[in-house]
Amino acid sequence: MSFLTSISAWIIPCFILLVLLIASIKKMPTYELFVEGGKEGIHMAFRLLPFLLGMIVSIAILRSSGALEAFIHLITPLLVWVGIPPEIIPLALVRPISGTAALGMTAELTNTYGPDSFIGRLAATMQGSTDTTLYILTIYFGAVGIQKMRYALKVGLLADLVGIIASIIIVKLVFG
Amino acid sequence: MVNIIWAFMAIVGIIYAMINGTMEDVNEALFSSANEAVTLSIGLISILVFWLGIMNVAEKAGILRLLTTIFRPIVYKLFPEIPKGHPAIGYIISNITANMFGLGNAATPTGLKAMEEMKKLSDSPSASRSMITFLALNTSGLTLIPTTVIAIRMQYHSLAPTEIVGTTIIASVISVISAILLDRLFYHMNKNK
Numbered sequence: 001m002s003f004l005t006s007i008s009a010w011i012i013p014c015f016i017l018l019v020l021l022i023a024s025i026k027k028m029p030t031y032e033l034f035v036e037g038g039k040e041g042i043h044m045a046f047r048l049l050p051f052l053l054g055m056i057v058s059i060a061i062l063r064s065s066g067a068l069e070a071f072i073h074l075i076t077p078l079l080v081w082v083g084i085p086p087e088i089i090p091l092a093l094v095r096p097i098s099g100t101a102a103l104g105m106t107a108e109l110t111n112t113y114g115p116d117s118f119i120g121r122l123a124a125t126m127q128g129s130t131d132t133t134l135y136i137l138t139i140y141f142g143a144v145g146i147q148k149m150r151y152a153l154k155v156g157l158l159a160d161l162v163g164i165i166a167s168i169i170i171v172k173l174v175f176g
Numbered sequence: 177m178v179n180i181i182w183a184f185m186a187i188v189g190i191i192y193a194m195i196n197g198t199m200e201d202v203n204e205a206l207f208s209s210a211n212e213a214v215t216l217s218i219g220l221i222s223i224l225v226f227w228l229g230i231m232n233v234a235e236k237a238g239i240l241r242l243l244t245t246i247f248r249p250i251v252y253k254l255f256p257e258i259p260k261g262h263p264a265i266g267y268i269i270s271n272i273t274a275n276m277f278g279l280g281n282a283a284t285p286t287g288l289k290a291m292e293e294m295k296k297l298s299d300s301p302s303a304s305r306s307m308i309t310f311l312a313l314n315t316s317g318l319t320l321i322p323t324t325v326i327a328i329r330m331q332y333h334s335l336a337p338t339e340i341v342g343t344t345i346i347a348s349v350i351s352v353i354s355a356i357l358l359d360r361l362f363y364h365m366n367k368n369k
Contacts, residue, residue, distance in 0.1 A: 011341055012321060016230055023237035030233050037232020041224030045217055048324075053213035058182050060209030061189035064201040070192070094181060096315075101182065107216055107328050108209075115334030124329060124340040128322030129347035131275070133315040140311055141303065143288050144295045148302035151362040155308065156315040158358050163316060163351030170343045170350075 048100060055104025059090070063112070084168060087119050091126060096160045099132035122171045130163040216331055223327035231277055240277075244269045254313075254356065257297070257306050264293035268310060276320045287314060309359050316355035319348045 023030045062068045072086045079086045091109060095102045106127040113119040133156035141149055193202040234240060247269050258264050267290035274283035290310060298304035322344050329337040 009336070009338055012338060015321070019230055019234040019237065019239060022239060023233050026237055028233065028237050033233045033236050034229035036229075037235075038225040038229030040232075041226070041228040042221055044224050044228070045221040048220065049214065049217035052217050053210055054182065056213040056216075057206060057209050058185045058189075060205040061193075061202055062185040063189075064205035065189040065193035065198050066196045066201075067189050067192035097181065103324060103328075104213070106325065107213075107331075110328055110332045111212065115329040115332045115337070120329075120332075120334075121340055121343070124322070124325045125343045125347050128319055128325045128340065128344035129317065130351050131315050131317030136315050137311060139284070140287060140291050140314070141307075144291045146295070146301060146303050146307070150303045150308060151366060152303055152308045152311050155312045155355060155358045155362055159312065159316045159351050159355035162354040163347055166350040167343070167347040170346050174343050 048103070051100035052104045052107060055101045056108050059105060059108045063108075085119060085122065087113065088122055088126070088168075091123055092164050095126060095130060095164070096133040096157055097135070099135060102127055102132070118171070118175065121175055122167060125167045125171050126164060129167055130160050133157055133160055216328070219331040220324065220327045223323060223330060227321070227323045234277075240270070240273050243273045243276075247272065254309055255306050257304070258294070262293065262297070264290055264297065264306070267293060271310075272313060272318065275314065276318050305363055308363070309356075312355040312359040313352065316351040317348060318352045319344060 020030060023033070059068070068090070072089070075089065076086045079089070087109065091102060091105045094105055106123045109123040110120045113123075115121075115124070133153070137149060137152055137156060141152075189202060193199045244266075248265070251265055251269055251272075252260060255265070255268070267286050271283050271287040271290055274286060287310075291307060294304055294306050294310065297306070321341065325340065325344070326337050329340070
């Protein structure tokens with residue numbers, strides 16, 4: 001499984017190489033295009049700030065009071081029995097509901113348990129591998145005036161569940 | 177929903193602290209975590225600027241359009257109710273490719289366009305089969321490069337911030353395949369009712 005971690009290190013540099021090669025062959029103003037696109041990143045980081053801050057502070061309150069620990073302690077026997085790390089439960093619950101809220105939780109878990117810990121890697125994989133079902137359905141159906149979602153919500157949430165379980169299994173297999 | 181969860185966590189935390197006698201910890205965590213969130217957001221700028229810059233070059237150089245030709249036959253198969261050459265197909269493809277590279281902002285406008293076109297096709301206030309398939313693809317989120325997650329790992333001094341790219345792609349592919357299968361399953365179940 002170590003080849004998977006080395007592929008991970010190669011994907012991004014190789015993608016950048018490909019992009020810059022093709023763009024240069026096509027005689028595009030690569031540097032100017034880069035700068036123009038990069039400006040958007042500054043706005044994005046600032047737009048994320050209140051979302052991240054709100055969620056991080058709220059979890060910090062829950063964690064520092066001892067309530068989160070007590071809750072995790074309570075459900076641990078059940079979750080260990082099915083093989084789910086209890087620390088990940090808050091993230092798994094929030095992931096389908098709000099992307100930015102889940103990002104805040106991912107950051108908090110990464111900070112608390114360390115990025116290279118099992119929980120840190122699992123949180124990252126979970127955050128990256130699915131999107132926010134409830135948000136997407138609300139925005140997209142709302143925008144075109146669809147009142148009956150039919151089975152869309154069921155499909156979205158069940159697929160999220162599969163994604164979460166898949167993340168746990170894969171991270172366990174790859175990083176042990 | 178997120179409002180309830182957000183407020184609930186803080187309310188439970190504060191009430192629990194009253195009983196548990198950890199109010200001082202809560203008070204301290206309140207300010208230190210807010211500070212940490214700001215540091216984190218500012219730190220995200222580095223990778224976001226770099227990645228969105230590279231993606232702008234990729235887009236203008238026509239690399240995303242190259243992917244479009246690869247995806248077209250698959251999209252035709254997934255959306256049997258959309259006629260070939262209909263503008264909805266183009267919007268669906270550009271939405272999917274933008275999502276794959278973590279370009280959420282570029283994905284939303286094309287996604288909404290795709291929904292409008294599909295609404296024109298179905299002309300009904302109830303979700304059409306194609307719309308549900310499209311949103312199933314969208315919510316399961318096919319991802320190649322999880323940019324913000326990598327940025328967060330960098331912020332917390334990971335020894336290998338990108339080591340989760342492989343696991344993310346596999347988990348993402350599994351959830352997309354299961355979304356497509358579930359979508360098909362529920363479609364046929366509803367049809368037979």
